[in-house]
Amino acid sequence: xxxxxxxxxxxxxxxxxxxxxxxxxxxxxxxxxxxxxxxxxxxxxxxxxxxxxxxxxxxxxxxxxxxxxxxxxxxxxxxxxxxxxxxxxxxxxxxxxxxxxxxxxxxxxxxxxxxxxxxxxxxxxxxxxxxxxxxxxxxxxxxxxxxxxxxxxxxxxxxxxxxxxxxxxxxxxxxxxxxxxxxxxxxxxxxxxxxxxxxxxxxxxxxxxxxxxxxxxxxxxxxxxxxxxxxxxxxxxxxxxxxxxxxxxxxxxxxxxxxxxxxxxxxxxxxxxxxxxxxxxxxxxxxxxxxxxxxxxxxxxxxxxxxxxxxxxxxxxxxxxxxxxxxxxxxxxxxxxxxxxxxxxxxxxxxxxxxxxxxxxxxxxxxxxxxxxxxxxxxxxxxxxxxxxxxxxxxxxxxxxxxxxxxxxxxxxxxxxxxxxxxxxxxxxxxxxxxxxxxxxxxxxxxxxx
Amino acid sequence: xxxxxxxxxxxxxxxxxxxxxxxxxxxxxxxxxxxxxxxxxxxxxxxxxxxxxxxxxxxxxxxxxxxxxxxxxxxxxxxxxxxxxxxxxxxxxxxxxxxxxxxxxxxxxxxxxxxxxxxxxxxxxxxxxxxxxxxxxxxxxxxxxxxxxxxxxxxxxxxxxxxxxxxxxxxxxxxxxxxxxxxxxxxxxxxxxxxxxxxxxxxxxxxxxxxxxxxxxxxxxxxxxxxxxxxxxxxxxxxxxxxxxxxxxxxxxxxxxxxxxxxxxxxxxxxxxxxxxxxxxxxxxxxxxxxxxxxx
Numbered sequence: 200x201x202x203x204x205x206x207x208x209x210x211x212x213x214x215x216x217x218x219x220x221x222x223x224x225x226x227x228x229x230x231x232x233x234x235x236x237x238x239x240x241x242x243x244x245x246x247x248x249x250x251x252x253x254x255x256x257x258x259x260x261x262x263x264x265x266x267x268x269x270x271x272x273x274x275x276x277x278x279x280x281x282x283x284x285x286x287x288x289x290x291x292x293x294x295x296x297x298x299x300x301x302x303x304x305x306x307x308x309x310x311x312x313x314x315x316x317x318x319x320x321x322x323x324x325x326x327x328x329x330x331x332x333x334x335x336x337x338x339x340x341x342x343x344x345x346x347x348x349x350x351x352x353x354x355x356x357x358x359x360x361x362x363x364x365x366x367x368x369x370x371x372x373x374x375x376x377x378x379x380x381x382x383x384x385x386x387x388x389x390x391x392x393x394x395x396x397x398x399x400x401x402x403x404x405x406x407x408x409x410x411x412x413x414x415x416x417x418x419x420x421x422x423x424x425x426x427x428x429x430x431x432x433x434x435x436x437x438x439x440x441x442x443x444x445x446x447x448x449x450x451x452x453x454x455x456x457x458x459x460x461x462x463x464x465x466x467x468x469x470x471x472x473x474x475x476x477x478x479x480x481x482x483x484x485x486x487x488x489x490x491x492x493x494x495x496x497x498x499x500x501x502x503x504x505x506x507x508x509x510x511x512x513x514x515x516x517x518x519x520x521x522x523x524x525x526x527x528x529x530x531x532x533x534x535x536x537x538x539x540x541x542x543x544x545x546x547x548x549x550x551x552x553x554x555x556x557x558x559x560x561x562x563x564x565x566x567x568x569x570x571x572x573x574x575x576x577x578x579x580x581x582x583x584x585x586x587x588x589x590x591x592x593x594x595x596x597x598x599x600x601x602x603x604x605x606x607x608x609x610x611x612x613x614x615x616x617x618x619x620x621x622x623x624x625x626x627x628x629x630x631x632x633x634x635x636x637x638x639x640x641x642x643x644x645x646x647x648x649x
Numbered sequence: 650x651x652x653x654x655x656x657x658x659x660x661x662x663x664x665x666x667x668x669x670x671x672x673x674x675x676x677x678x679x680x681x682x683x684x685x686x687x688x689x690x691x692x693x694x695x696x697x698x699x700x701x702x703x704x705x706x707x708x709x710x711x712x713x714x715x716x717x718x719x720x721x722x723x724x725x726x727x728x729x730x731x732x733x734x735x736x737x738x739x740x741x742x743x744x745x746x747x748x749x750x751x752x753x754x755x756x757x758x759x760x761x762x763x764x765x766x767x768x769x770x771x772x773x774x775x776x777x778x779x780x781x782x783x784x785x786x787x788x789x790x791x792x793x794x795x796x797x798x799x800x801x802x803x804x805x806x807x808x809x810x811x812x813x814x815x816x817x818x819x820x821x822x823x824x825x826x827x828x829x830x831x832x833x834x835x836x837x838x839x840x841x842x843x844x845x846x847x848x849x850x851x852x853x854x855x856x857x858x859x860x861x862x863x864x865x866x867x868x869x870x871x872x873x874x875x876x877x878x879x880x881x882x883x884x885x886x887x888x889x890x891x892x893x894x895x896x897x898x899x900x901x902x903x904x905x906x907x908x909x910x911x912x913x914x915x916x917x918x919x920x921x922x923x924x925x926x927x928x929x930x931x932x933x934x935x936x937x938x939x940x941x942x943x944x945x
Contacts, residue, residue: 284908291693313911317694413891466779469802473889474774606691608704608906608915609711614894621892627804628893 241272243546248278248287248297250533253496254366258566262559266550269333273546284308296540298547301365303533304351304600305417305613311362314538315354315603320361321537321544327360329552341555343367343571345596350437351534354603356648362534363551366568369514369589369596370418371528372490373483373497376513386515388526390455393518397462400489406464409488411476413620416456417600418529419492420616422517423452425527425597438602439612439641439648444634451520453623453630460624464488468625477501484510494531495586499567514586516594527597528589532571604647615640682924685917692913704918714919716894717902720808724880724898725930727812729872732819733865739820740827741853745839755828758821766818766879770886773814777801801888804895811896814883815876823868830864831857835945859943866938870931877927899923 249259256279263275280286283302288310290296304311314320327339327347339347346352346364353360379386382403387393397407410416424433428448435443443449464487470478480497482488484506498512516528535554537547553559560570561578569575569587576587590596601612611618615637622628686704690697708714739758743751761769776783777800788796800810834857842852858865881900884890890897890905897905899919907916 307909309909309911313691313908314693316911317691317696319694412889413893466799466802468892469777469779469799472774472801472887472891474770474887475778475801478778606689606911606915608689608707608910608912608918609713611905611910614713614905618891618893622804625802625804625892 242274243272243543244274244276245299245543245546245550246276246278246297247299247301247550248283249301250283250303251279251281252533253499254563254566254568258563258568261562261565262554265558265562266553270549273550275550284310291538291540294540296538296542298541298543299535299537299550301533301535304362305414311534311536312603313606315361316606319539320354321539321541321547322359322361323363323536323548323551324360326363326548326551329548331556332549332553333558334556338552338555341572343573345598346530346532346571349598349600350434350602351532351598351600356438356602362536363554364532364571365535365554366563367530367532367571368494368496368569369528369586370492370494370531371422371514371516371589371594372419373493374490374513374515375483375486375507376511377509378486378489378507379513381509386513387518389522389524390518390520394458394462396489401462405486406482406488407462407490408459409464409467409479409482409491410471410620410624411479411491411493412471412473413617414613415492416617416620417613418494418531419517420452420456421599422527422529422597423455424449425529425595426517426519426525427452429525430597433597433599437599439604439645441642441645442638444637444641450630450634453634455520456620457623457630457633460626463624468621471621477504480504490515495583498582512582512585514589516589526594528594529597532598602648604644607643607647610640610643612637612640612644679924682917682920685914686921688914688917689912690914691911692907697914700914704915705922707915708918708922713894713897714899714902717897717899720896721877721880721898721900723808724812724815725873725876727809728815728819728876729869731812731816732823732872733868735816735820736823736827740824740831741857743824744828744831745849745857755825758824760821761818762822764818766882767886769814769818770883773810773817774801774887777810802892804892807888807892807896811880811883811888814887815879818879819872819875823871826864826868827861830861834860838945859940860945862938862940863942866935869934869938873927873931873934877923 247259247263249256256277259277259279263277267273267275278287278297284306285308287297288308300311302311304315327337327342329338330336331338331341334341342364346367347360348358350356352362352364354362374386378384384396384399385392387396393407400407410419421433424436428436428446432443432446432448436449444453464479464482466482467479467488470476477500479488480491480493480501481504483491484501484504486507495514514528516526519526535551537544537551541547555570555572557572560572560575563570564575564578567583569579569583576584579587619628619633619636623630623633687699687701688697689700689703739754742748743755748754764772775781779785779799779802782800784800785797788794798806801807838856839852842856847855877898877900880898881904884896884898884901885904888896890901900923903916903919903923906919907913
């Protein structure tokens with residue numbers, strides 16, 4: 200009996216010691232964090248966490264070197280990973296936050312969204328007023344128009360910028376230009392012309408349409424919503440306005456997607472997963488499908504892939520709904536931001552302002568990443584210029600994303616709007632059901648908006 | 650007395666490291682999961698809000714959760730049933746029949762188990778490829794056009810495609826387990842049975858099956874645990890839960906909610922349900938398959 204007591208007491212004691220040891224660790228790191236705050240004159244170590252995307256990690260090292268050359272008391276430490284979320288999440292949960300993040304929204308792990316939802320992202324509106332380091336221009340004058348007043352940069356819709364735009368890329372419908380020349384086809388201006396072309400192509404055994412994965416519809420559907428109802432309508436949809444999906448503007452967008460299902464290459468849905476999505480992109484390269492929604496990154500992504508003879512990339516804005524109607528090309532961009540828990544916020548803001556300098560933009564451009572700043576299009580090579588000059592050829596720019604809300608369990612607007620597209624294309628879900636489901640989730644998210 | 654006391658202290662000191670590790674890395678995190686399921690929390694900030702059982706109430710009306718639950722249960726049942734039949738058949742074949750290349754087959758069957766699940770996902774997305782895939786090509790050869798399917802695209806069969814891959818990788822492992830217990834059954838039983846005129850099937854059902862029953866019971870629990878875990882990995886790597894959530898299993902749904910939807914507390918509530926469900930299922934299965942252990 201005694202033995203049992205002793206055992207119990209001892210294990211309880213160990214547990215207490217172990218637990219207090221754990222919490223003790225937390226305390227000390229907190230103290231350290233407080234202590235290091237505000238030491239401006241001494242050397243600051245700026246911890247930058249960046250996603251390693253198609254552009255590679257080297258450009259960041261070069262940018263850091265250039266930055267350190269002019270800011271001698273700043274040392275930059277990087278965490279550059281393809282699976283950045285998985286690497287930094289545990290560190291952040293232990294209380295150690297990077298100072299600067301280059302991590303876009305709409306990624307599967309949604310780390311950026313989580314911090315936005317938790318109001319744990321620093322307001323960057325003052326960065327826009329700062330001078331670009333080493334230059335005379337103010338940041339907001341240098342950034343291209345429209346980039347800092349979308350829901351993708353001002354997630355709470357209150358006019359304050361929390362995420363700064365980086366590396367932009369126009370998106371649209373990608374196709375094989377030489378195939379169109381060879382067959383004498385015109386790139387359709389309206390959806391009606393699109394269906395006509397679809398019938399013509401079908402006779403030749405070519406499908407009109409394919410898509411890599413349903414998530415790529417965020418840009419296509421965005422452009423369609425813009426084209427159907429204009430920017431205000433788009434913003435109403437993105438802020439979950441009641442019954443917005445019941446309007447005829449929204450309805451014709453959803454109906455068009457449903458009709459697109461009839462013209463979609465039969466293999467598409469089977470390959471629309473993270474493992475096989477390149478097989479869908481391959482369909483366009485091999486002239487088995489005419490169009491796919493994509494961004495200019497696809498050129499590098501499929502660089503090594505075999506293709507039809509004489510293949511040449513072309514990109515068209517999304518067709519209009521009526522003759523002479525507006526056509527949009529959605530602009531995709533990544534975001535750079537500072538978590539509220541960062542230690543060196545001032546240094547971080549200076550670093551972000553530096554991202555818009557010509558010096559940094561040139562380094563990024565070398566790796567293929569295009570900064571959204573004035574005059575960048577002139578510096579692009581010919582291949583890239585074709586894509587980036589889409590707006591000069593009559594297409595309107597479209598930007599934005601769904602407004603941030605408090606987290607609502609079981610309600611994901613992107614699953615409902617984009618995820619369901621697989622079912623709509625395969626014919627399992629009708630556009631009416633789709634519309635109803637989106638309305639339902641919108642109803643749940645509306646009261647949770649900040 | 651003091652001798653006994655000293656002995657007790659010695660025992661305590663000896664087992665305390667294991668107990669501490671067990672508590673720290675098993676008990677505490679499990680309790681933590683249960684505790685977090687009562688909160689509304691995004692995962693980072695200090696604004697945790699205690700919401701009691703609200704997260705669980707939401708679960709009942711969450712179509713996504715119900716779909717993932719159905720998929721998981723279907724996978725557990727299918728994978729366990731099909732694997733057990735094949736594994737027992739091959740195990741009996743390889744132990745009882747003197748086939749040529751016995752060992753060779755044993756290795757071949759076991760190989761899928763060594764492969765990483767991501768490799769298996771790669772293999773099967775090649776097998777299921779709509780155009781050049783093994784399955785559709787075979788149907789092509791035999792002109793069975795009607796059998797050709799979008800194995801990963803047709804929402805009503807894609808979950809069976811996932812089950813197929815899981816069965817393929819599980820057979821070898823369970824076969825080896827059954828083989829080891831079949832091998833320890835004395836050959837004299839079979840000799841006696843065949844002298845009495847019992848056929849192969851009768852021998853299997855009356856001798857082999859009862860004598861390895863305990864082993865089968867243990868593996869039933871393994872089927873439950875491993876299907877829950879492996880289906881998550883396979884689905885993540887092969888279908889991404891798609892098309893449109895039709896291969897979502899409960900761990901992948903939990904992951905999507907805890908991280909993708911920034912509702913960490915809700916994800917933990919799903920974790921609690923999975924925890925209780927797998928425990929309860931294993932207990933029920935173990936209870937209803939309970940037989941007297943035969944000694945030999």
